[in-house]
Amino acid sequence: MFKAKRMHPATILFKFLQALKGWFFYFVIGFFAVRENHFMYFLLIVIAIVILLLTYSILSWIRFTYRIEQDELWIKYGVFIRKERHVSKNRIQSIDLTQGIIHRIFHLAKVQIETASGGTGAEISLQAVQYEEGKRIRREFKEFTSEVDSTDENGMQNNDKTYTITFKRLLLAGATSGSAGVILAFIGVAFSEMEQFIPEQFYDSMILWVIGLSIIFVIGLVIILFVVVWILGILGTVVKYWNFTITKNDEELFITRGLLEKKQLTVPIKRIQAVGMTESIIRQPFGYVTLFAEVAGSTLDQGEDFSTVLFPILRKGEVEEFLQHLIPAYSLDMKEITQVPKRGLKYYLIRASLFFVLLSAAMIYFLPQLSWVLILIFIAFLFLGYFRYKDAGFSLDKNRLAIRYRKLSKTTVMLYPKRIQALEKKQHILHQKEDLATLDIAIIGKMGAGKHYKLKELKEEDVHRLAEWYSREVRR
Amino acid sequence: MREPPKNRIALDAIKAWKITAIIYISGLWLLTIGTGVAIYIFDFPYWVTMIAVLISILSTYFFVFVLPALRWKRWRYEIFEQEIYIQYGIWVMTRTLVPMIRVQHVDTKQGPVLKKFRLASVTISTAATTHEIPALNEEDAGELRDRISALARVDEDDV
Known part of the structure; x- marks a missing residue:
């Protein structure tokens, strides 16, 4: 069918940039280390390395070929050691197309082919092929191929099988994403690191200048900084989730998103291990949630707590309808929730304030004048512990289990018993006297590692009930 | 999960664990002796040595004489046709x-x-x-492995 083909020459650029990125750090260090003394030698070495990297990139592009034969994808690669890999059609779980900015300029796409082997295993990645070629590969290996083109602007209204994020929602998602806090923290850390590079004198005069300003001006400055960072956070979300569309096609969910970097990913419904929603502390008061799925073996979308986002923002009331339309086997509507008994509360409070003890030790040592803040923080942690206690629980259906817990955000997850790889009951000595027990269930997570859901200090009796529901034989 | 699993692991496990513990603890003793010598040479206050020795004695007592027996007592397993059931853990008792x-x-x-x-x-x-059943008799372990792999062969097409 296809002849052996090379990827688009732009691949050289990608490989080269990638290799360069790895070396960049050493170049910078080297630059500061040699300064004037042996600058010529340094420059020569750098040029030599760059040329080597470039040669290697070109060679590895030349030596990488792929072709499609008898429902199999064959790749042949390796500059010195030749390797060949065949992946047959019925082993392929999903084919994802991604377009970064450079891809978009040349009208290319990155093709990622996932098989069932979790994570690091036999997964093929074509760094850059013509976009049309990428679509053709996908058509070749997947009977269904959604013809939802990501550039198509018509799919704005939600029909039965397609949901697209509206711009208003997108802004809301950005505004409540909480990334402002993260960015601020990042700036704080970066600034404290910068401190050592800023000349002492400049730093002192800067401090004096700030102190000299009126307090109102300083507060105004902080507010402006916060707003700027907040807007940056909104922009980040808008760019990432731009035109987020999820479509159902037979046995697959098809997701496209992104403004600068366009992503198209397929989620085989059969590979979904659990479906859940997160109510972050910022969104919870407004009644908005994020919907996600745990998908076995997929490696995409890292940095999102390793879960695949099914929809970035939904009203809590819309969740059931959404699931009905897209994955009707799942529901996050919990009935008859079994909660943690009152005698479990003390453990939750102690655990939550344990971190506080460390924090306060550090604070009293470094910033003794701010000790009064500790009381506020202490109360905040106690509240967190209390809400963790209140939110923890599970509800058992005939063949479905829903679990709710809170770390910082409140999370509800639903899964089927056949997805649970192992179930554990844990009791430490104090628990045994109070008939309390901790439940730990493991499902397949990303990258071949397990994902554990824990519910702490449930009634021992409730854990037994759950074990009986799960067990085929240990019913005693 | 109300009843513990039926089978215990081999009694010799206690001895084996004791030996393993002794190997680790001897490292601690070497460290203690090293500290003692250094303190003697450099004339540091010798209560540091006392504390180090005390810690070493206590850990030897716990890790060599107390824990292996307790651990053995808690360890149980049972293999059903469709399930594996194990129990372990001294401070935190876990049933899986x-x-x-x-x-x-x-x-x-x-x-x-x-x-x-x-x-x-x-x-x-x-x-x-991953779950480990430690220290079974060689034959039992081999037999158990073969039995589990035979029972586990019932395959389900989806993951």
């Missing part, structure tokens, strides 16, 4: 259920200490977790 159809592979493993007592451990892996 692993359905046979979730088992991906079973291994037996034997280090030098276990070999001396003709013991072996069985490791059971699922797609998400």
